[in-house]
Amino acid sequence: MxxxxxxxxxxxxxxxxxxxxxxxxxxxxxCEICDxxxxxxxDMIEEGLLEPHGSGPAEWRFRCYEVRRVHVALRxxxxxxxxxxxxxxxxxxxxxxxxxxxxx
Amino acid sequence: xxxxxxxxxxxxxxEAGQDEIKRxxxxxxxxxxxxxxxxxxxEKRFKEIGEAYEVLKDPEKRAAYDRIGTGWQEGQExxxxxxxxAGSAFGGGDFTDASAGHYSDFFEELFGRSGMGRSFHxxxxxxxxxxxxxxxxxxxxxxxxxxxxxxxIALQLTEVDDTGRLVIRPHTLNVRIPKGIMAGQSIRLxxxxxxxxxGGPRGDLYIEVAFHPHRLFRAEKKxxxxxxxxxxWEAALGAAVTVPTLGGRVEMRIPPGSQSxxxxxxxxKGLPGxxxxxxxxxxxxxxxxxDTEEAKEIYGKMAAVMPMxxxxxxxx
Numbered sequence: 001m002x003x004x005x006x007x008x009x010x011x012x013x014x015x016x017x018x019x020x021x022x023x024x025x026x027x028x029x030x031c032e033i034c035d036x037x038x039x040x041x042x043d044m045i046e047e048g049l050l051e052p053h054g055s056g057p058a059e060w061r062f063r064c065y066e067v068r069r070v071h072v073a074l075r076x077x078x079x080x081x082x083x084x085x086x087x088x089x090x091x092x093x094x095x096x097x098x099x100x101x102x103x104x
Numbered sequence: 105x106x107x108x109x110x111x112x113x114x115x116x117x118x119e120a121g122q123d124e125i126k127r128x129x130x131x132x133x134x135x136x137x138x139x140x141x142x143x144x145x146x147e148k149r150f151k152e153i154g155e156a157y158e159v160l161k162d163p164e165k166r167a168a169y170d171r172i173g174t175g176w177q178e179g180q181e182x183x184x185x186x187x188x189x190a191g192s193a194f195g196g197g198d199f200t201d202a203s204a205g206h207y208s209d210f211f212e213e214l215f216g217r218s219g220m221g222r223s224f225h226x227x228x229x230x231x232x233x234x235x236x237x238x239x240x241x242x243x244x245x246x247x248x249x250x251x252x253x254x255x256x257i258a259l260q261l262t263e264v265d266d267t268g269r270l271v272i273r274p275h276t277l278n279v280r281i282p283k284g285i286m287a288g289q290s291i292r293l294x295x296x297x298x299x300x301x302x303g304g305p306r307g308d309l310y311i312e313v314a315f316h317p318h319r320l321f322r323a324e325k326k327x328x329x330x331x332x333x334x335x336x337w338e339a340a341l342g343a344a345v346t347v348p349t350l351g352g353r354v355e356m357r358i359p360p361g362s363q364s365x366x367x368x369x370x371x372x373k374g375l376p377g378x379x380x381x382x383x384x385x386x387x388x389x390x391x392x393x394x395d396t397e398e399a400k401e402i403y404g405k406m407a408a409v410m411p412m413x414x415x416x417x418x419x420x
Binding site: 013014015016017018019020022033035071072075076079080090094 | 130133134137138139140150234237254277278279280282285286289290291292293294296307308309310311378
């Protein structure tokens with residue numbers, strides 16, 4: 001990412017990563033962003049909550065909306081004491097609801 | 105500090121049994137969970153009920169809370185009774201509800217501090233935790249996405265001071281808005297969130313982008329929509345007109361026989377990106393007023409020469 005010196009600012013503006021559909025994250029990056037272990041990610045893949053592209057863990061690529069799924073799944077499990085399949089079901093229904101609201 | 109009515113927060117009577125309190129909490133937690141609820145104050149409510157439950161579920165804390173008495177109103181100025189010692193009774197207690205993050209001043213005065221909120225875990229043999237991720241939302245202009253920009257955002261950052269207390273500090277950041285960002289997208293700034301513990305890294309900062317309403321344009325993903333008023337003769341006969349875009353004025357041809365509501369596309373004139381969006385120009389035929397005799401005569405002539413029923417589709 002370009003870091004051009006900008007004279008207008010006393011402190012350099014921060015350049016972040018835009019989480020859009022173009023970005024693909026590796027297993028390692030996803031773990032780092034979500035601050036969770038590989039095992040937790042594997043459980044979520046097993047549950048069908050995450051669907052990485054690629055043939056094996058080293059080649060897996062995740063899309064950005066999956067970061068949000070991980071975050072929501074963790075919070076639901078922590079806050080509402082649902083288990084992972086329950087969280088996955090809630091997320092599916094929430095996404096469906098969002099889609100319906102958007103179309104309204 | 106303000107008094108908190110924990111019974112009111114959970115909607116239960118002061119004499120409610122523990123089971124009733126648990127049911128009330130679980131029901132409200134589902135209702136106001138910020139990931140599930142659409143209520144604007146869901147996050148605040150969720151914290152309030154979490155705090156209320158933290159106290160009422162624990163017979164010792166509940167008894168202590170009850171001892172303050174019933175003469176208080178929610179939000180009333182409160183001082184703990186003389187001789188109240190939060191530290192010895194509850195300090196370093198067992199705080200199970202990790203989701204509550206940190207509690208109100210009222211709670212902390214009565215029961216001590218909760219220490220660090222969630223995401224605290226053991227790593228590499230020592231107590232080391234990544235700081236909290238923070239989420240913020242900024243409103244930008246469509247032009248900022250089109251041209252790229254730098255925005256200053258003001259945040260509140262939770263830090264642990266020298267004495268181990270959680271303090272909230274104001275914090276401003278200059279953030280580069282990348283060209284072509286769309287509403288609803290987030291910018292992740294690694295390690296710009298809450299401070300870590302025990303040498304752990306800082307959390308991340310996520311900034312969700314939304315657009316201010318624009319005087320002329322409306323964005324849908326990468327595409328930009330503009331309503332363009334045209335005269336009946338421009339629509340009927342075709343015309344070359346000047347159209348504003350985010351990148352400046354452009355010339356556009358209106359094909360003959362155009363109608364109100366028709367959508368014309370200006371390729372790649374939307375928000376920039378690997379695949380740039382388009383600008384869609386939606387025609388809106390504006391009818392001149394018939395406020396002179398001559399104008400009325402022309403409309404009359406049109407009615408005679410080109411009779412039409414625009415309502416034939418309606419069956420009338």
